[in-house]
Amino acid sequence: xxxxxxxxxxxxxxxxxxxxxxxxxxxxxxxxxxxxxxxxxxxxxxxxxxxxxxxxxxxxxxxxxxxxxxxxxxxxxxxxxxxxxxxxxxxxxxxxxxxxxxxxxxxxxxxxxxxxxxxxxxxxxxxxxxxxxxxxxxxxxxxxxxxxxxxxxxxxxxxxxxxxxxxxxxxxxxxxxxxxxxxxxxxxxxxxxxxxxxxxxxxxxxxxxxxxxxxxxxxxxxxxxxxxxxxxxxxxxxxxxxxxxxxxxxxxxxxxxxxxxxxxxxxxxxxxxxxxxxxxxxxxxxxxxxxxxxxxxxxxxxxxxxxxxxxxxxxxxxxxxxxxxxxxxxxxxxxxxxxxxxxxxxxxxxxxxxxxxxxxxxxxxxxxxxxxxxxxxxxxxxxxxxxxxxxxxxxxxxxxxxxxxxxxxxxx
Amino acid sequence: xxxxxxxxxxxxxxxxxxxxxxxxxxxxxxxxxxxxxxxxxxxxxxxxxxxxxxxxxxxxxxxxxxxxxxxxxxxxxxxxxxxxxxxxxxxxxxxxxxxxxxxxxxxxxxxxxxxxxxxxx
Numbered sequence: 001x002x003x004x005x006x007x008x009x010x011x012x013x014x015x016x017x018x019x020x021x022x023x024x025x026x027x028x029x030x031x032x033x034x035x036x037x038x039x040x041x042x043x044x045x046x047x048x049x050x051x052x053x054x055x056x057x058x059x060x061x062x063x064x065x066x067x068x069x070x071x072x073x074x075x076x077x078x079x080x081x082x083x084x085x086x087x088x089x090x091x092x093x094x095x096x097x098x099x100x101x102x103x104x105x106x107x108x109x110x111x112x113x114x115x116x117x118x119x120x121x122x123x124x125x126x127x128x129x130x131x132x133x134x135x136x137x138x139x140x141x142x143x144x145x146x147x148x149x150x151x152x153x154x155x156x157x158x159x160x161x162x163x164x165x166x167x168x169x170x171x172x173x174x175x176x177x178x179x180x181x182x183x184x185x186x187x188x189x190x191x192x193x194x195x196x197x198x199x200x201x202x203x204x205x206x207x208x209x210x211x212x213x214x215x216x217x218x219x220x221x222x223x224x225x226x227x228x229x230x231x232x233x234x235x236x237x238x239x240x241x242x243x244x245x246x247x248x249x250x251x252x253x254x255x256x257x258x259x260x261x262x263x264x265x266x267x268x269x270x271x272x273x274x275x276x277x278x279x280x281x282x283x284x285x286x287x288x289x290x291x292x293x294x295x296x297x298x299x300x301x302x303x304x305x306x307x308x309x310x311x312x313x314x315x316x317x318x319x320x321x322x323x324x325x326x327x328x329x330x331x332x333x334x335x336x337x338x339x340x341x342x343x344x345x346x347x348x349x350x351x352x353x354x355x356x357x358x359x360x361x362x363x364x365x366x367x368x369x370x371x372x373x374x375x376x377x378x379x380x381x382x383x384x385x386x387x388x389x390x391x392x393x394x395x396x397x398x399x400x401x402x403x404x405x406x407x408x409x410x411x412x
Numbered sequence: 413x414x415x416x417x418x419x420x421x422x423x424x425x426x427x428x429x430x431x432x433x434x435x436x437x438x439x440x441x442x443x444x445x446x447x448x449x450x451x452x453x454x455x456x457x458x459x460x461x462x463x464x465x466x467x468x469x470x471x472x473x474x475x476x477x478x479x480x481x482x483x484x485x486x487x488x489x490x491x492x493x494x495x496x497x498x499x500x501x502x503x504x505x506x507x508x509x510x511x512x513x514x515x516x517x518x519x520x521x522x523x524x525x526x527x528x529x530x531x532x533x
Contacts, residue, residue, distance in 0.1 A: 130428045
């Protein structure tokens, strides 16, 4: 690249015009003198006429030229003004060019550093994000596994359902045992009631004994009378009759006591039966209430267990879904690698441009010839650095090309 | 004993993503930040498969695979190239270097695992 300024110190336009006018008049005068000499020396009329014509034409042209030359200073002034304007423009351009060069030389490394900073920060942030998502993913995996195990435990033999089934079975057996105990008690009560019937028989037997004793006493009395009537011979029989009467009296008393005792025993038995009947009724009511309470509690436990199982299952499914989403996010964060590479290419190209501009400025400063940048080759070189298809598309002007959203695998 | 896979990528996030997928499938994962680091990690290790990026500082993926294939222990170790490069010329370079598969980012973990499973067995 080389530049040449037009000279600003041109001579005044009036002086140039005078010089041109003088030179032109001198030329025309010499020519006319020459033609006049020829006119005088040549004898041919035709040639003289021709020369005369030339002389007249020459005089006319000289006059016209002189007339036209009068405007020369203004034309020169205008030309000079244009040249000065051109010079100013060129100096401005050079100034702007130097300014742009200086700006680019300072700005490009700055852009380069800022872009590199953005790339580094992006990479650090995305890496940090990936790490956090990995942690979340691991925790979710653990939560899902724990939830699955818990749900499995709950659903298994040793789980909540198993416990419920066991409790149901055990409490059912307990209720059955109580029912059986009450049945046995009822049976016992029936037997005691049967015993009450026996006491009735015993009472009548006691009365019968008392009756027999009374009849025996009467019989003994008759025997004593008959013995007294027999006199001395009946004395021994009278002693026996007396003893029989004594025995019958004691038998009658004993029968009477037996009857009273039986009455007492029967009364006590009746009271016991009444109390036991009351207790049995209360026991029946308690058993019915307990059975109902046990069934209700078991039912509530079962419902709670079902809700817990449903909740655990739902939690497991939600956690699995969240885990899947987190994995997709982690995969989605791969964009950082693509963006990082694109920014790297931009930074590398900025570096290349900075070096080129530095080199050209040094060449200018040292007065060396500067070769123009081969822009086509530069563009081809940029294109060769691209790694993604969307970079190539953008290079070719397609701003809407998007990155592929799925893997592309080629096996060799 | 689980099989060992060396993941070579200058991007920490990509190493993480690949690592999650592989560890989740039961593989042991080693990581290297570029080709030179990867070559150093090969020594004294039994590595069953390598997943390598292509564009990396210090030593790129293609050069690394070429160097790796010079080592007798790793001559037949399968290599998957994992890269943003989708150009056919680059793929041919990878194939010539000894790679067995070429995966263009972004990749889906399940597809990567499928490729790994196919090559490692």
